Amino acid sequence: MMRPSLISLRRPARQILFSSVSTIRAAAPVPTVATHRSLSTSTSTSTSTSTSTSTSTSTSTSTSTSTSTGPGSGCICANGSRRPQVQQTQKLQQQQRQHRNAYHSYDHPSSSAAFTPVEESILSAAYQHVPSHGFTPSALAAGARDAGYLDISPTILPEGAFALIRYHLVKQREELAARVSELFGGEGHVGARPGLSEWEIRGRVEAVTWERLSANAQVIGRWQEALAIMAQPSYVPLSLKELALLSDEILFLAGDSSVDPSWYTKRASLSTIYAAAELFMTNDHSPEFMDTRAFLNRRLREVSEVGGVFRNLREWVGFTATAGVNVLRSKGVKI
């Protein structure tokens, strides 16, 4: 099994990645055309550089970040040998690919190995029993029987019935990309597209979110109990993480390419809207969940209205503060 090496690698890699990401955030300003892609590229470069010199202090990392212009540029070192460094970089990137990123990236797609093959075989079989058995140990045991295992076998799943819920969340999130690219007409029409207007992106966010909500339709009769399990204290962190990954995925697929603080606010507001819409949907008996779609539209509109109010307020506060300072300066106060 490859598990031991993966575990030993995970923590240092994450620490390095985190330090370099935070350095990038600190090293403003970010280029205006920076997209997800450029963000992730500079991250990988700075990470590999700081690792290869093995002096991973924050200053050296930030220096390498600001000077590096592309992958491999930081690899021409004192000894002049470029090739080993490039290989090392590639190996490191491969290793980084194995752990989950906090943002969407072309270069480091999050690992699809969320479940081991045996877990996958039990859970996929158990998933077929969810409409009749719910997200319960009963569905797990029935699935284990279908997969050729024993009633006792699912007890190796550390989270019990929650594993089945997580399976649903992960699978539907991973399948979303394919469904959305079909919806938007082709592979090239999803992902970061700087040319889209804000209005267009809003429409696309609505479409993608609706696509994801529709995927809940076949288990909607059992989704309330799933939400109840997800709300149990020990499962809340994992559930929230899945929600964050989903809202990131939706915004990415919709073509959002923001690199300013709105990156966070957009994801936070979409997360709350999605969670609310999901809850609304569990009680929706309208044909094809029309009411849920209307609910989703209303919430998204509200966010843009509130966002507009906030923008105006910020402008007003900024203008007033500047004007106030200028008035004081004109009176001779040394500011």
Place this chain on the structure above:
Amino acid sequence: MVARPALRRAIPSSRTLLHAESRILRSSFSTTLQSQQKPNNNNNSVPEYAIPDPARPTHFGFETVTEAEKRERVAGVFTSVAESYDRMNDLMSFGWHRVWKDHFVASLNPGFSPLTSSSDPRAPQHILDIAGGTGDIAFRMLHTAHILNGNPDVRVTISDINPAMLSVGKQRSTSLPASQQAALSFLEANAEDLTQTKPLGANQVGYSPTTGVPDESVDLYTVAFGIRNFSNIPAALREAYRVLKPGGVFACLEFSKADKHPLFNTIYKQWSFSAIPLIGQLVAGDRDSYQYLVESIERFPSQEDFRDMIVDAGFVVGGQGYEDLTGGVAAIHKGMKPRRK
């Protein structure tokens, strides 16, 4: 607890029995240090370290002894503590070992069957409780399976190397309902070699040794607070792999490392190294046995290392492969024997 006076009366007989069977005592227990293991999923070629060797050095607490010597000394420890074992567990862990054991059994949920359309969905299960001595785990298993899950087709075999511990369990089992007693059996066996077993007290009634536990006959193999005393853990894990059915589960509850919480760990270490031998001396009148107990906990591999040993024996694990209890003072490890390809 109710059976305590009856238990006292039972102990002398178990002691005499012990003398008669001292040869069996030479076959089990103690830990072997597994620092440098190569992952090996090919079970046809058993690595050298997984073959019991009486002359190989291992450790007994903080001492280094041979596997054979270790076996005898561990047998001595448990013969000496058998009588006060349950009372001491309560004192040393403030009764918390009951919570761990309850959680262990609840997480395994023996006897559980899915509701299917067939007339009776319940499937029979065979649980092998290794180092089950006083029956703590086995009795909980029976309760969960027979009463909570309503599945009377679950039978439990309690196996222990030490007849003194088994006699205590046998005595305690008399307070169980008759249906549960009927589903229990007691087996004297070395966990590293389950091909040579015999029922408890076999010598007295003149049984010949039974054929042992057959291949692929067990649904659930449990070992609670026992595996760190085995003289060769890899051999025991491979024996567990052999007796389990494909899809069967190996589950182990054992003391582990609380290194993730330094402050708590300091207090815990202080308690275990100063208070536990003292309690042992005062209550059980046996300081050395409890000194061995805390030292053996200290020498047991960490959660990750033990998980790797389980994987090395051919099992598959779910998630990270273990669950920490009380910050890692104890840990539950589970592995499943994969289906044949």
